[in-house]
Each structure stands twice: as C-alpha cells, then as structure tokens.
Amino acid sequence: MKVYEESGCFDPHSLTDCQELMGLPGATPTNCHNSLEDTLNVSSYNHHHHEDASAALDMEPHQHYLLDNTTNNNSHLIPYLTQDLPYDQSHWESFNVVPSSTSPEAAAAAAAAGAYTPTPDLLGLFHLPRCSFLPNPSISFETTPGSPSVVYDPLFHLNLPPQPPVFRELLQSLPHGYTVPADDKDAAGIGGLYHDGDNGIIQFTRDISMAGRAKDRDKAGKTTKHFATERERRVHLNDKYQALRTMVPSPTKNDRASIVGDAIDYIKELLGTVRELQLLVDKKRCGQDRSKRLKTEDAASAADAGDVEFKSLGDPDQCYNTSLRSSWLQRKSKDSEVDVRIVDDEVTIKLVQRKKINCLLFVSRLLDELQLDLLHVAGGNIGDYYSFLFNTKIYEGSSVYACAIANKLIDVVDRQYAAAPPTSSTSL
Amino acid sequence: MDMEFLTELNELAITDHQRLTGGRMGRRKLEDDDDNNNSKEFKSKNLQAERRRRQKLSDRLLTLRSLVPIITNMNKATIIDDAITYIQELQKTSQVLSEQLLEMEGSSEESVMPMKLEIAVAQHDMKKCGIKEEVKVSNIDGNKFLIKIIVEKKRGCFTQLIEAMNYLGFELSETNVTTFSGAMLFSSCVHGKYGDTLMVEHIEELLSEMMRSMKTSSQSAIELGNTN
Numbered sequence: 001m002k003v004y005e006e007s008g009c010f011d012p013h014s015l016t017d018c019q020e021l022m023g024l025p026g027a028t029p030t031n032c033h034n035s036l037e038d039t040l041n042v043s044s045y046n047h048h049h050h051e052d053a054s055a056a057l058d059m060e061p062h063q064h065y066l067l068d069n070t071t072n073n074n075s076h077l078i079p080y081l082t083q084d085l086p087y088d089q090s091h092w093e094s095f096n097v098v099p100s101s102t103s104p105e106a107a108a109a110a111a112a113a114g115a116y117t118p119t120p121d122l123l124g125l126f127h128l129p130r131c132s133f134l135p136n137p138s139i140s141f142e143t144t145p146g147s148p149s150v151v152y153d154p155l156f157h158l159n160l161p162p163q164p165p166v167f168r169e170l171l172q173s174l175p176h177g178y179t180v181p182a183d184d185k186d187a188a189g190i191g192g193l194y195h196d197g198d199n200g201i202i203q204f205t206r207d208i209s210m211a212g213r214a215k216d217r218d219k220a221g222k223t224t225k226h227f228a229t230e231r232e233r234r235v236h237l238n239d240k241y242q243a244l245r246t247m248v249p250s251p252t253k254n255d256r257a258s259i260v261g262d263a264i265d266y267i268k269e270l271l272g273t274v275r276e277l278q279l280l281v282d283k284k285r286c287g288q289d290r291s292k293r294l295k296t297e298d299a300a301s302a303a304d305a306g307d308v309e310f311k312s313l314g315d316p317d318q319c320y321n322t323s324l325r326s327s328w329l330q331r332k333s334k335d336s337e338v339d340v341r342i343v344d345d346e347v348t349i350k351l352v353q354r355k356k357i358n359c360l361l362f363v364s365r366l367l368d369e370l371q372l373d374l375l376h377v378a379g380g381n382i383g384d385y386y387s388f389l390f391n392t393k394i395y396e397g398s399s400v401y402a403c404a405i406a407n408k409l410i411d412v413v414d415r416q417y418a419a420a421p422p423t424s425s426t427s428l
Numbered sequence: 429m430d431m432e433f434l435t436e437l438n439e440l441a442i443t444d445h446q447r448l449t450g451g452r453m454g455r456r457k458l459e460d461d462d463d464n465n466n467s468k469e470f471k472s473k474n475l476q477a478e479r480r481r482r483q484k485l486s487d488r489l490l491t492l493r494s495l496v497p498i499i500t501n502m503n504k505a506t507i508i509d510d511a512i513t514y515i516q517e518l519q520k521t522s523q524v525l526s527e528q529l530l531e532m533e534g535s536s537e538e539s540v541m542p543m544k545l546e547i548a549v550a551q552h553d554m555k556k557c558g559i560k561e562e563v564k565v566s567n568i569d570g571n572k573f574l575i576k577i578i579v580e581k582k583r584g585c586f587t588q589l590i591e592a593m594n595y596l597g598f599e600l601s602e603t604n605v606t607t608f609s610g611a612m613l614f615s616s617c618v619h620g621k622y623g624d625t626l627m628v629e630h631i632e633e634l635l636s637e638m639m640r641s642m643k644t645s646s647q648s649a650i651e652l653g654n655t656n
Binding site: 236237240241243244247256257260261263264266267268270271273274277278280281284285288358360361364365368373374375376377378379380381388398399401403404 | 481484485488489491492495496504505508509511512514515516518519521522525526528529532533583584586587590591594599600601602603604605606607617
C-alpha cells in the first residue's frame with residue numbers, strides 16, 4: 001500500500017476499473033480454484049522490500065489485483081496464496097504474477113506477464129500461466145537506467161520444461177506487442193550482460209525496444225536476436241566472451257582465443273573432476289554396502305552357521321571397482337602455481353611461489369588437515385622463487401579429490417601473501 | 429577495437445581484394461600509409477598474421493564445440509552460450525557429488541587405522557633397521573647451518589619440525605625430507621633470520637629438547653584418545 005501512495009500510479013480502490021482495463025474476464029471462483037491448484041506455486045512478497053522501485057511498480061497492479069481483500073473474486077485466493085509459501089518473506093522483493101483466470105482463451109490470447117526476480121534461483125518455482133494484460137496509462141513501466149531491459153519469452157506460457165539456465169534467468173517479460181516507452185535510449189537500450197557474483201548466475205538481457213516485437217523462434221525455442229546495429233551485436237558477443245572468462249578459475253590473457261582456450265581446459269578439468277568424484281562416491285558406497293552386508297551376515301550367521309557363508313561368496317556386492325583413480329590439475333594465481341597429480345592413493349604436489357615468502361608451515365598444516373601422509377618433500381629457495389615438491393599418500397578412508405587439494409592450497413598460499421607485510425618481499 | 433573490426437571482417441567473409449580497396453581494414457591501412465595505394469608489404473605482413481589469428485580462434489571454437497554435448501545453433505555466438513551453460517552444469521554436478529561424498533564420509537563406518545597402531549608399527553620398523561633418532565647441526569658459514577634430524581615418523585611431525593624451525597628464527601633455504609621404514613629424515617640448510625648468531629651446540633640442545641616435548645605431547649594425546 002505504501003508503494004502506491006508513493007508512486008501514485010495505481011489506486012487499489014479502483015480495482016474494478018483496473019479489472020476492466022486489464023481485460024480480464026470476470027473470474028469465477030471455480031476457475032480460480034482450478035487454476036490455482038494446477039499451476040500456482042507462488043512465494044510471498046514483501047511490500048517493504050522494494051529496492052528496485054521500477055520493478056516493484058511493474059508488479060503492483062498484479063499483486064494488488066489479486067490480493068486485495070476488497071475484491072470479491074479474489075478473496076478466496078488468499079488462503080491458497082498463503083498456503084504455498086515455502087520461502088521466507090524477507091527473500092522477496094516483488095513477486096510473480098498470479099492470474100485470476102486461466103481460461104483457455106485468455107491463455108491463448110495471453111501475453112507473457114512475468115516477474116522481475118532479483119533472486120533468480122527461485123524463478124524455477126514458477127510455473128505460472130499468463131494472463132492477458134493491457135497497458136494502463138496510469139501504470140508506468142519505466143525501466144531505470146540501472147535495471148536491465150525487458151525480455152519477452154513467447155514460449156513461457158506453454159509451461160515448457162526449463163530451458164538452459166542462462167535463458168531461464170530471463171528477467172521481465174512484456175505483453176505481446178507492447179513496446180517499452182523508450183524515452184531515453186540507454187534505459188531500454190543496449191543489451192548488457194552481467195554476472196551475479198553471489199550465486200553465479202549469468203543474466204542476459206536483450207534489446208527489445210530497438211528491435212520491436214516478439215521474435216522468431218528457432219527450433220530449440222530460443223529467441224533469435226535482431227540487433228539494430230552491428231556494433232550492438234559485437235558488444236553483445238564481447239559480453240558473452242567476458243562472461244565465459246569469469247567462469248574459469250585462472251584466466252590468462254584477455255583475447256578471444258585465450259578465453260576459448262581457457263574454457264576448453266577448464267571443461268576438460270571439470271569433466272575429470274566429475275569423473276573422479278563419481279569414482280570416489282562409487283567406491284565409498286561400495287565399501288559401505290559391503291560393510292553393511294557383512295554386519296547383517298554376521299548377525300545372521302550367529303543364528304544359522306553354515307549357509308550364509310556360502311551365500312556371501314557369490315554375492316553381487318563384490319565391487320569390481322578396481323579402476324585406478326588418476327587426475328591431474330593445475331592452478332595458477334598471480335604469485336603461485338600449484339600442480340596436483342593423483343594416482344590411486346598417491347598425491348604429488350608441486351608448488352611454485354614467485355615471491356620469497358615461506359609458506360612451508362601453512363602448507364604442511366594444510367596437508368595434515370587433508371589427511372595426507374608426507375612421504376617425501378624436496379624444495380627450497382631458487383633465486384626469487386620458492387619451489388617445493390611433495391610426495392604424499394592418502395590415509396586410508398579419506399576421500400580427498402584433486403580439485404579440492406589444488407584449490408585449498410592456492411588459497412592458503414595466496415592468503416599468506418595477502419597477510420604478509422609488503423616489505424618482506426624485497427628483503428633478501 | 430582493432431580486433432573487433434578484424435573479427436567482423438572474418439565473419440563477413442570479405443575477400444582479400446575487398447579488403448585491399450574498400451574494406452575497413454584496407455581503408456585503415458591506406459590512411460596510415462599516407463594514401464599510398466600500393467602498401468603491399470605492410471598489408472601482407474599483417475594479413476598472414478591476421479589470417480593465422482583468425483584460424484587459431486576458429487580452431488579453438490571448433491574444439492570447444494566438440495567438447496560441449498548440447499549445442500543448439502551452430503553459430504559463433506551460441507557456441508559461447510552453450511559452453512557457459514555446460515560449464516555451469518558441470519560445476520553444479522561436481523558440487524552435488526562432493527556434497528554427497530562429504531555426507532558419506534560423515535556417516536562412514538570404515539575404520540581408520542588408529543594412531544597408536546601406526547606409531548607402534550613405525551617404532552618397530554625403525555628398530556628393525558637399526559635407525560636411531562638423531563639431531564645434528566653443523567655450521568656452514570656465519571649464520572648458516574645444516575641441520576639433520578632423524579625422528580620417528582608420526583602424523584604431523586613435519587609440521588612440528590617446521591614450527592620448531594620458525595620458532596628458532598630459521599629460514600629454510602633448502603629442505604629435504606625422506607621417510608624410510610618408520611623414520612623421517614629431515615635435512616635442511618637454514619640461515620638465521622635474527623641478528624644474533626647461535627652456537628651449534630645450543631641449537632642442537634634446543635632441537636633435542638623440542639623433539640622430546642613433541643614425543644611426550646603426542647603420547648599424551650594418544651592416551652587421551654584411548655580413554656575417550
């Protein structure tokens with residue numbers, strides 16, 4: 001309510017007007033019930049959290065249309081809405097629209113009306129049909145320069161299975177045929193790409209206003225891009241390259257070939273890590289099953305002596321998981337390089353520190369923590385570098401994997417650099 | 429900006445001739461060369477390099493495409509998109525698996541060889557080979573020493589040795605550690621960070637003291653562990 005007073009764009013008391021304007025057919029209770037049961041999966045919203053005022057403004061009409069107690073049609077919706085609240089209210093800044101009617105004609109004529117969710121990981125919850133919505137002059141749909149521009153996903157109302165995450169993170173949608181009143185070019189303007197650092201989700205924005213209407217769809221269901229200028233296409237492409245660059249752990253040069261090269265290496269590394277982890281999980285599960293079975297067999301054998309033993313010989317739980325684990329990882333940071341190779345249960349670690357800060361203590365502590373048994377260490381000061389080689393063995397029962405070792409090691413070493421006073425690097 | 433222009437050229441597949449005369453690159457070169465239309469060497473030197481650069485990028489994009497299993501369209505932009513998606517998937521999978529592993533580790537019933545047993549084994553092995561514990565320090569030059577320590581191998585004893593070195597204010601310039609039948613040989617060339625020079629005997633004494641305390645502290649830890 002507070003928001004409306006501020007914005008003055010929507011008067012909750014003139015709800016019936018809004019309803020007409022929105023062009024929604026009079027929602028009958030049964031309709032609403034069915035639609036809600038089928039498709040409603042909404043989280044709560046919070047009036048008080050609207051950092052992005054424009055986005056909140058977008059949603060006000062919907063929200064209040066639905067949840068306003070004064071509306072007869074919708075009063076029954078509230079129990080449903082309050083039932084399905086899996087999330088804490090405080091998470092939400094605005095919430096997705098819940099149409100009151102999903103009659104087929106409405107849906108067919110429907111344009112997408114979506115939500116701006118600042119926390120995109122919850123977007124997967126929404127399987128909402130769309131309602132038709134006509135632009136109301138009293139409702140403003142400005143996009144401030146800070147907020148991303150709108151995206152139209154024409155397929156969304158068909159409730160398709162989730163698209164690849166990149167495109168699932170589509171932000172706002174507009175009704176069919178509606179164009180953003182782009183008073184300033186930049187606001188509705190050039191598509192940008194940014195990386196949400198907190199949960200690592202890339203959000204792509206598209207330039208709708210320049211392009212106009214809904215686009216053709218290719219077979220995979222993604223919209224094809226129509227850039228007004230070649231430069232925009234290049235900018236968009238460059239943004240994608242930068243996005244790719246942010247995903248790799250140790251990017252090198254900033255040119256396209258290196259970015260792609262780093263991506264290739266990282267994909268190979270990830271594939272290896274996944275394979276290694278899968279192997280470890282299988283081995284562990286195997287071991288657990290075997291020990292469980294032995295226990296039950298022990299208990300059973302106390303009861304009847306000979307038979308169980310014969311059974312256990314031909315037991316299917318004989319885990320023929322005798323494959324050797326082998327993995328190799330490299331991590332580079334600004335001042336150090338780590339190379340981790342694991343063959344079965346032996347781990348070889350090579351560490352090169354470009355600055356003369358002695359981290360041997362911290363490294364050895366980390367190795368103890370990781371349950372690695374030191375067999376051999378060699379290394380020392382070579383000119384400006386410190387270089388070490390560790391041969392270790394994994395203690396029985398521990399399941400460390402290469403990626404974890406490398407990451408933790410680089411982390412520890414880099415932290416030492418950060419902690420060490422700057423003068424020590426110059427001292428000889 | 430340069431790269432952008434040239435990449436766009438590649439994508440538009442303009443011929444060499446066009447580049448020479450009307451293409452953006454050609455125009456730039458012409459401008460640079462004082463409106464000399466026949467700057468062939470300048471152009472060809474760069475042309476080869478440019479071709480190679482584009483070829484390199486194109487090859488790598490092809491490799492990337494071959495790695496990613498889910499590809500939608502076959503144009504340059506979508507391959508990047510698909511790669512990003514694929515990397516995210518892989519990261520998610522590896523995270524899920526590692527969490528699974530952690531979970532299993534927590535509820536694991538496998539027995540880890542108890543420390544006491546390890547130590548007993550180590551001691552036994554050492555005695556068998558006749559290796560004796562030892563601390564030897566020799567002075568090389570001024571503040572530089574060569575330290576050789578033979579100690580019974582235990583979990584974390586290397587860490588303790590390094591801590592001892594740090595405590596004594598030594599900087600390890602060259603370290604070598606080997607383990608053999610339950611014993612650990614630590615050999616290191618150190619030099620004192622602090623000004624005051626230490627005497628060899630003094631160092632030996634300190635180190636022996638530390639090793640003794642290490643032994644007793646670990647033994648008491650074992651006792652505690654056993655009683656728990």
